[in-house]
Amino acid sequence: MSMRIVIAKPGLDGHDRGAKVIARALRDAGHEVIYTGLRRKPSEIVRVVMDEDAVAVGLSTLSGAHNVLIPKVCEELLSNDMGDVIVFAGGIIPESDREYLYSLGVRAIFGPGTKTSSIIDFLETISERKDSELDVGVGEKTGWRWS
């Protein structure tokens, strides 16, 4: 099932090789990917997700600011009544920080060494969960996560 997905680079982080590889992999799996480019504010990312009517947003961060930027994106999605949007993350996010992000409704965190095929599998799974009306959006009941 083809989806519209935003791949975003929040904050002051100049490295987007990873984000571009992901964007390319999703494209090759048949998805329509909107790439935001570097150094975007959480509010801008939410705006892009809204205007593009994207099903999911992937946040790539390698700057160490994930515990500030990712919660901000989740918060703004909720305040814009976009709790059905699926949030996943990638980059350098230490294991010890992940539980907090999951508790905010982030559904998957992909670290270094992840195979692109497992991100594609994740997207297929969220698509199925969405179709079966199971919790998967950032504003829906947390608990389920990709592992």
Next chain:
Amino acid sequence: MEMVLSFEKNISLAKQGNRRELAKLLTLIESGERLPIEESNNSWVLGVTGPPGVGKSTLIGVMIEEWVGRGEKVAVLAIDPSSPKSGGALLGDRMRMTSADNGESVFIRSLATRNHPGGLMPFLDSMINLLSYCGWTKIIIETVGSGQSEIRIVAFANRIMLVDGPDRGDIIQAEKAGIIELADAIVINKSDLPNADNAANSIKKSLEYSNKNNDTVVMLTSSINNNGIPELIEELDNLKVNKERSILRIKERLISAWDYKLLSNSSLDEILLDLQSGAINLDEALENL
């Protein structure tokens, strides 16, 4: 009936400025839904076309800023190609229009061609009608990077801007037929680079040669240092809709709809396989369709 009524509510919310509703309605149109909105004859629609890499997206980005500064509401439909292999797409136009992700006066939607012939989808019309109805005063369609003979954009836009770069070849390029004859404005972007003046002069001479009274606007711009942008906006705002083009416009619309019909034909796959195996020839294929 109930569906139509609920759309009416969505449409009214979108008209009141609800961006999310607008975005969702555009998705509906893209998926083939028809919305109960009348065709608008006075939408202001600019088609921006030109080869890949000449700076169309970046130029649109700075044009948006100029228009918003003048109190306009600008909506952009930015089209990028779908992969003919996977069907996926990487939509990267809006990353060059980053100033546009703030404020209420800009709306950008990225669209994949989904392999519609000519890179333009027949439902663009409905999208334009919706945007116009919702109060967007300047509607821009950015085509995929395109070549000389791709003129389908006239089916959807009532004003055409061709963007080119400096150093795109000798004067003979400007003598060739095609989209260059239909453009209301021709912009040589990246005027900060050498040879931009030469490129603009070649085009002007070529246009004068074919018609002494030619009123095609030819301009130089540089998006990175904002040169020529206010002047370009001034010219675009004053463009008159070219009435002589209406038959061509209707013809291109018809071809677009025809293509769509062909590609959505339920026996298309079967016919393609028969053609591949040599079981039928092209004439027979047309007959079967």
